[in-house]
Amino acid sequence: MSAVLDTPAHARNDAAPVQTGLRWINRYAQLGASYATALAPQTLPADHPPYWVGQSRAVGDWLGLAPDWTTSSDLLAALTGNAPLAGSAPVATVYSGHQFGVWAGQLGDGRALLLGEVLSETGSGLEIQLKGAGRTPYSRMGDGRAVLRSSIREFLASEAMHAMGVPTTRALCVTGSDAPVRRETIETAAVVTRVASSFIRFGHFEHFASREQFDELRVLADYVIDRYYPECRATDVYQGNAYAALLAAVSERTAVLLAHWQAVGFCHGVMNTDNMSILGLTLDYGPYQFLDGYDPGHICNHSDTQGRYAYARQPNVAYWNLHALAQALLPLIEDERLAQAAVDVYRERFPLELDARYRAKLGLATHQPDDRALLEATLRLLAQERTDYTIFWRRLSEHVAASARGETRAQALRDLFIDSTAFDDWLSRYEARLTQEPLQDSANTMLGVNPRFVLRNWLGEQAIRQARDKDYSGVARLLALLERPFDEHPGFEAEAGFPPDWAASIEISCSS
Structure with a gap:
């Protein structure tokens, strides 16, 4: 499963462990060698020392780091891979997956290392992972490094999505180094420190199922259930089948996640099964994009030549990926109808979740018979001229807030459209519907769900x-x-x- 790495002399990590006060428990590493390979991060050359690029104090507080962590040279070294963290048990995990709809076989953490799991200030377990800390047995032909541009993008996107209420992995910091890394051109190295309750993916289950390692598959599923979904053990859920209940719970969380994505105009860009979180988190920020003009067919990933992961296709891709997970769990569920019912939780939940988020964006708290038609008319209006998605929703929120004060900002909205007649017809219809809502309540809701700033x-x-x-x-x-x-x-x-x-x-x- 693993391979022997040819480790350069500078990569041998002989530094003294860095003390942080974090309480490590490292439960995933305890699953054993079938699930991960123990190895230390690969250090950077001494002539290219690390430096801080970006830091999230909020994530530092979440982890329980001392307030002065942002100025610690020892922690800087540790979070670049140049020194070990006392109590950590670094591993690279193995998984497989479908990439662009095609089975890719064994993959794994090719440029990420799970340092381990710590107890947060609230007592919950949080995994800490370095992305870009060197080669692992799963790097294949890669160098295991990340570059500055992609690391900054992931750092900022993680925290932006969290602030908007979208389930996501978090990012503690980005460290940089002038060590050269070859991509299309020569770039410089960087490392992102990522934090999440778990980095387990659909692909972890696909890996063991594809190899017919059903004992290992069961151990992994039991670990996930007992650690994250204990309610799945209830005997009155899915005929007492805990594995079907797990699939249903993941389907539900994935539905919630995709509704969030669509509502904020987020395009992931590479929704492979190895990039899908078992906890329903946004995972692996690569060629993502927030919509500028509203185009349901928008493709954000230049590598996605067939448009598989276009914005409007994301919900159906998630359903496809859940079927791949169901296939992997079928040896444990042992009932195809039960597995299909668990996956179909997604189909039932997603439209309800999406409807709830768009209703909030429109400021609608009550339910009226024509609301669905109004929402569809809104999206058609935006698509007709590819109106800027974020600006439209924010200006609409500001217009409703102004209306609650007896003012108007309709002209700022109208300016977004060339076809002012079509816009005026829509606005009249929308404002008539708003008369059935407490206007100030609508404004408060809209200003709290329609962001002014997204990471364009x-x-x-x-x-x-x-x-x-x-x-x-x-x-x-x-x-x-x-x-x-x-x-x-x-x-x-x-x-x-x-x-x-x-x-x-x-x-x-x-x-x-």
């Missing part, structure tokens, strides 16, 4: 260009905005505005 590609690109010149203020500034995306942030009108013309030339791919 051009904003990330600006921060990346600054960082390449050793100026990390753009990363910090963007993080401050994205941690409070619903606030006004006076003085940052440009960051909440339309993308500049040059933004259209930005291409992101699986190497991003």
